[in-house]
Amino acid sequence: MTPVATQTLTVHQKAVRSSVAMKVLMAVTGIFLILFLLMHAWGNLKAFFGPEAYDHYAEWLKSDILYPLIPKGWFIWIFRVFMVACIVLHMLSAYLLTVRSWGARGRYQRKDRRSQTFAARTMRWGGIILLMLLLFHLGQFTVKLFLTGFTATSTPYQAVVLTFSQWYMVILYALFVGTVCFHLRHGIWSALTTLGANTSPAARRGLNYTAIFVAALLFAGFMAMPVAVLFGGIK
Amino acid sequence: MKITLNIWRQANAKAEGHLERYQLDGVSEDMSFLETLDMLNEQLTTEDKEPVAFDQDCREGICGMCGVVINGAPHGRYSSSVPTTTCQLHMRSFADGAEITVEPWRAGGFPLIKDLVVDRSAFDRIIQAGGFISVNTGSAPEAHSVPAPKLESDRAFDNAACIGCGACVAACPNGSAMLFTAAKITHLAMLPQGQPERYSRVKSMIAQHDAEGFGGCTNIGECASVCPKEIPLESIAQLNRDLMKSLFRREGK
Ligand code: HEM
Ligand code: SF4
Numbered sequence: 029m030t031p032v033a034t035q036t037l038t039v040h041q042k043a044v045r046s047s048v049a050m051k052v053l054m055a056v057t058g059i060f061l062i063l064f065l066l067m068h069a070w071g072n073l074k075a076f077f078g079p080e081a082y083d084h085y086a087e088w089l090k091s092d093i094l095y096p097l098i099p100k101g102w103f104i105w106i107f108r109v110f111m112v113a114c115i116v117l118h119m120l121s122a123y124l125l126t127v128r129s130w131g132a133r134g135r136y137q138r139k140d141r142r143s144q145t146f147a148a149r150t151m152r153w154g155g156i157i158l159l160m161l162l163l164f165h166l167g168q169f170t171v172k173l174f175l176t177g178f179t180a181t182s183t184p185y186q187a188v189v190l191t192f193s194q195w196y197m198v199i200l201y202a203l204f205v206g207t208v209c210f211h212l213r214h215g216i217w218s219a220l221t222t223l224g225a226n227t228s229p230a231a232r233r234g235l236n237y238t239a240i241f242v243a244a245l246l247f248a249g250f251m252a253m254p255v256a257v258l259f260g261g262i263k
Numbered sequence: 264m265k266i267t268l269n270i271w272r273q274a275n276a277k278a279e280g281h282l283e284r285y286q287l288d289g290v291s292e293d294m295s296f297l298e299t300l301d302m303l304n305e306q307l308t309t310e311d312k313e314p315v316a317f318d319q320d321c322r323e324g325i326c327g328m329c330g331v332v333i334n335g336a337p338h339g340r341y342s343s344s345v346p347t348t349t350c351q352l353h354m355r356s357f358a359d360g361a362e363i364t365v366e367p368w369r370a371g372g373f374p375l376i377k378d379l380v381v382d383r384s385a386f387d388r389i390i391q392a393g394g395f396i397s398v399n400t401g402s403a404p405e406a407h408s409v410p411a412p413k414l415e416s417d418r419a420f421d422n423a424a425c426i427g428c429g430a431c432v433a434a435c436p437n438g439s440a441m442l443f444t445a446a447k448i449t450h451l452a453m454l455p456q457g458q459p460e461r462y463s464r465v466k467s468m469i470a471q472h473d474a475e476g477f478g479g480c481t482n483i484g485e486c487a488s489v490c491p492k493e494i495p496l497e498s499i500a501q502l503n504r505d506l507m508k509s510l511f512r513r514e515g516k
């Protein structure tokens with residue numbers, strides 16, 4: 029017999045735990061991550077204003093934001109805990125929905141897919157590759173575990189300039205940012221639709237263009253600085 | 264026309280299945296796809312072989328019984344120039360000498376019964392969970408006593424066109440029945456009569472959808488591309504809006 033929903037949870041509790049509610053969690057955490065990325069890309073452009081501006085900005089991030097409301101140096105840790113919570117909840121909902129979906133999908137001898145974009149098809153494996161590259165990225169510039177051409181005492185400005193003077197580091201970074209942007213080509217459309225914004229065929233087009241535009245904007249924003257370093261625009 | 268059919272044969276849910284190859288001669292291009300299967304079954308019967316089991320009823324595109332996956336698309340959608348059910352797909356959609364692959368709906372929520380027949384009663388249980396309005400029956404009320412705004416009633420009507428065929432599930436890479444459930448939710452949510460139970464309905468129908476083992480929607484859109492009744496993807500966004508709102512309401516607590 030097909031299972032009838034268990035009797036121990038109320039209908040409301042089942043709705044709170046439903047696949048739709050889980051998708052909403054994934055969408056909301058994903059959108060927080062995107063807002064962070066937009067800010068991060070904007071902040072990186074400080075490198076075009078020289079070492080003092082860039083290092084001062086990097087210093088500011090870790091010191092007196094929201095001071096004197098909270099003690100100096102607290103903001104960055106509150107922010108990090110929030111970001112990690114977003115990523116963990118995002119991956120948890122992605123994992124639970126993926127397991128559900130693998131149990132539910134059919135395996136055909138022959139199957140045409142006409143609507144699925146490349147970005148949509150690669151959300152899961154792409155997400156895992158993204159995670160690996162993200163860990164490397166944090167290990168490189170935040171924890172300074174992988175020293176790619178700089179030393180543990182380098183300033184943030186020196187760290188990026190020394191790293192991105194190496195062409196293969198720029199390529200690796202482009203790969204990382206590209207993976208993120210592909211994830212977002214489907215992710216932005218999908219998150220906004222999950223939250224109910226797909227109200228008409230025109231809205232659907234608009235959401236897809238928004239997704240492509242924001243993904244392209246992020247790619248350009250993140251790549252500007254490393255490319256400028258590589259070609260000597262930033263020294 | 265001469266055609267070759269590769270049809271999924273499987274004696275029962277537990278048996279091993281495989282694609283079996285059949286040659287048919289003298290197929291008319293005016294025949295429907297089901298009539299072609301009838302012709303094959305007559306041939307198999309005279310050869311004393313087991314006919315191919317497939318579901319069907321109205322043969323006019325309104326009952327939703329007849330779905331199979333044809334050349335990789337539910338209801339052979341990509342062989343046809345218009346949205347169609349399997350029973351309304353005609354052989355003129357195929358070239359003479361064509362080779363056609365026919366498979367059952369495949370999804371966790373649709374266990375296979377035999378050959379091309381699957382058990383779609385999960386849909387009935389989703390409807391039973393809330394796809395109705397509770398009113399006393401009796402003599403019909405005067406039609407104009409409850410005004411239904413034009414735009415909303417049009418949307419209700421468009422979504423009411425869903426025939427529960429399951430093509431959306433068969434097409435979905437996640438095996439999700441979200442388009443079907445969303446069509447029912449949107450249909451009743453757009454009508455005045457649907458309002459009293461609107462938010463308890465969406466909670467209980469989603470709960471049943473998940474309990475039946477269907478997957479979650481990831482907004483890919485394969486479902487709407489094959490739906491014979493052109494239920495739009497926007498209906499799923501309507502369902503999402505109603506569900507999010509319902510989580511802040513007391514119904515079903
Ligand atoms: C910079 C980090 C990330 C951002 C900005 C991001 C953003 C998003 C957004 C906005 C969505 C759409 C949510 C929805 O469908 O409702 C999404 C979906 C998804 N994400 Fe992420 N994500 C990130 C990292 C990750 C990681 C590390 C993983 C996996 C290890 C992952 C796996 C997924 C999966 C599986 C989906 C669902 C795909 C689908 O809807 O088809 N994401 N992401
Ligand atoms: S939404 Fe379309 S494809 Fe899905 S069951 Fe209804 S009519 Fe069939």
Ligand code: FES
Nearest residue numbers: 322326327329350
């Ligand atoms: S047999 Fe009724 S819809 Fe095809």
